[in-house]
Amino acid sequence: MTDNNLSGKNVVIIGGTAGIGLATAIAASEMGANVWAAGRSETNIEKAKALSDGKFEVRQADTHNANQLHDIFKEAGTIDHLVSAAIGGERTLKPFVEQSEEQFQAAYGKLWGYAKVVREGYSYVSDDGAITLVSGSPARKISPSTSALSCVGGAVENMVRCLAVELTPIRVNVVSPGTISTAMFDHFGDEKEEKLKAATQGHLIKRAGTAEEVAEGLIFVMNNRFVTGTTVEIDGGRILS
Numbered sequence: 001m002t003d004n005n006l007s008g009k010n011v012v013i014i015g016g017t018a019g020i021g022l023a024t025a026i027a028a029s030e031m032g033a034n035v036w037a038a039g040r041s042e043t044n045i046e047k048a049k050a051l052s053d054g055k056f057e058v059r060q061a062d063t064h065n066a067n068q069l070h071d072i073f074k075e076a077g078t079i080d081h082l083v084s085a086a087i088g089g090e091r092t093l094k095p096f097v098e099q100s101e102e103q104f105q106a107a108y109g110k111l112w113g114y115a116k117v118v119r120e121g122y123s124y125v126s127d128d129g130a131i132t133l134v135s136g137s138p139a140r141k142i143s144p145s146t147s148a149l150s151c152v153g154g155a156v157e158n159m160v161r162c163l164a165v166e167l168t169p170i171r172v173n174v175v176s177p178g179t180i181s182t183a184m185f186d187h188f189g190d191e192k193e194e195k196l197k198a199a200t201q202g203h204l205i206k207r208a209g210t211a212e213e214v215a216e217g218l219i220f221v222m223n224n225r226f227v228t229g230t231t232v233e234i235d236g237g238r239i240l241s
């Protein structure tokens with residue numbers, strides 16, 4: 001049986017006020033961790049506060065704002081687990097040659113945000129602690145119109161391998177979700193579930209995943225003290241389909 005190494009640990013989750021980050025905040029808190037979850041918008045902050053039921057802290061921070069990040073890191077003191085599950089950039093979905101240079105670059109906001117979270121945060125992370133980021137299946141599953149997401153996801157995964165080597169003994173890992181039913185797809189409105197169902201029919205597991213299923217992957221790499229430099233795929237077999 002896996003030990004619960006999260007009890008009493010300080011866990012900071014940037015991009016933790018909705019979706020995968022919020023599910024991870026709830027799971028870590030239920031395992032006895034002291035959790036700080038952060039995001040930008042008041043709407044998500046208020047929703048996360050309501051769901052936290054006072055059991056974890058919810059703060060405002062943008063992955064691109066060093067001062068906001070430091071305020072949370074200082075409040076947490078020593079961080080055992082630094083997580084970023086923020087989207088942090090544009091989700092540019094277009095054929096490569098139809099994208100402007102600005103659109104392609106805007107997708108990299110996710111990488112720059114994660115880089116800032118790590119750069120500003122690593123010195124607060126304890127030697128037996130860990131940093132965990134979130135990439136996405138387009139990093140390895142190539143489909144038309146996803147070149148920007150694919151390049152950014154691949155860059156996040158490679159950055160994680162570099163950081164695992166350079167920051168050891170701090171462990172650094174990345175979780176790669178497939179198609180997950182979160183607010184990321186709310187722009188589909190009433191058609192959201194129908195669109196997700198259609199999008200996943202060719203996958204080995206023919207449905208969208210849940211934020212809680214991806215959170216289990218994050219909790220695994222945080223909890224297991226022998227895992228570093230790894231990409232854990234929680235994607236219903238999407239990259240094999």
Ligand SMILES: NC(=O)c1ccc[n+]([C@@H]2O[C@H](COP(=O)([O-])OP(=O)(O)OC[C@H]3O[C@@H](n4cnc5c(N)ncnc54)[C@H](OP(=O)(O)O)[C@@H]3O)[C@@H](O)[C@H]2O)c1
Nearest residue numbers: 015017018019020039040041062063086087088136180182
């Ligand atoms: N859902 C999927 O199918 C899927 C697939 C592949 C990869 N992913 C990746 O999984 C991660 C989580 O996505 P999700 O589906 O859980 O999305 P989500 O439900 O929209 O949640 C995203 C969270 O990140 C916060 N956030 C976004 N930009 C931020 C920024 N610049 N600084 C701080 N917080 C920020 C959001 O709050 P605010 O907007 O209020 O800041 C929210 O708390 C992302 O990296 C995404 O690219 C998701």
